[in-house]
Amino acid sequence: MGELDGKVALVTGGARGQGAAEAAFFVREGARVVITDVLDEAGERTAGELGCEYLHLDVSSEQEWESVVAAVIARHGRLDVLMNNAGIFRPAQLLNTSTEQWNQTVAINQTGVFLGMRIAGKAMIAAGNGGSIINTSSIAGLEGGFGAAAYVATKWAVTGMTKTVAKEFGKHGIRVNSIHPGAIVTDMIESMVSGKEDKIASRQPIKRLGRPEDIAEMALFLASERSSYCTGQAFTVDGGVHG
Numbered sequence: 001m002g003e004l005d006g007k008v009a010l011v012t013g014g015a016r017g018q019g020a021a022e023a024a025f026f027v028r029e030g031a032r033v034v035i036t037d038v039l040d041e042a043g044e045r046t047a048g049e050l051g052c053e054y055l056h057l058d059v060s061s062e063q064e065w066e067s068v069v070a071a072v073i074a075r076h077g078r079l080d081v082l083m084n085n086a087g088i089f090r091p092a093q094l095l096n097t098s099t100e101q102w103n104q105t106v107a108i109n110q111t112g113v114f115l116g117m118r119i120a121g122k123a124m125i126a127a128g129n130g131g132s133i134i135n136t137s138s139i140a141g142l143e144g145g146f147g148a149a150a151y152v153a154t155k156w157a158v159t160g161m162t163k164t165v166a167k168e169f170g171k172h173g174i175r176v177n178s179i180h181p182g183a184i185v186t187d188m189i190e191s192m193v194s195g196k197e198d199k200i201a202s203r204q205p206i207k208r209l210g211r212p213e214d215i216a217e218m219a220l221f222l223a224s225e226r227s228s229y230c231t232g233q234a235f236t237v238d239g240g241v242h243g
Helices: 017-028 040-050 062-076 099-127 149-172 197-202 212-223
Strands: 008-011 032-037 053-056 081-084 131-136 174-181 234-237
Touching: 008 017, 008 062, 017 032, 017 040, 017 081, 017 212, 032 040, 032 062, 040 053, 053 062, 062 099, 081 099, 081 212, 099 131, 099 149, 099 174, 131 149, 131 212, 149 174, 149 234, 174 212, 212 234
Parallel strands: 008 032, 008 081, 032 053, 081 131, 131 174, 174 234
Antiparallel strands: none
């Protein structure tokens, strides 16, 4: 038996990278998984490879969130796990950060998580089965990060929202936790670390960069009953940088 047998999981930003790895782990452990993204071709391909469902979702859109969650409930009758993975990274120092860049980063990384927790949370509460909400923050949600004011601001917001909503949803049996990845090699940061892998890894207690599967392992733990006494917590997965 799998750790998530009978569970229904929704993974945002699931077309590739960490989201695809998380979805793969959830499928492997018996969950019925729906991945979402704005990259429709890649999303459909990943869903086909994993044997799960794909739905288009711009996480900054309240209407699209409502439609997706309603579709999941209509098809499966429940929603047990929300993996708020979707996010963007557009680095720039503060003086070079445009208002457009700031607003887009907040809309996806911060408002997207807010909408997901609120809308999926309502569905979980109505179903009465409890659940697990897992928000992808970052080590940038625990400290300052040079040259990424907008990104850091949103990831701190995710950290704070997670802790707050955990207190509000606990009485409904819904756990809310955040994952804080370090240097994980995905499409989002590959160009930034290319050629610098050894140098970056040499500064860490664990002498390698992270893989999407490293985050998926933590996501599976938080989605499963193994973490039944964990809520409102920030779980860092960064090779020991913040040990």
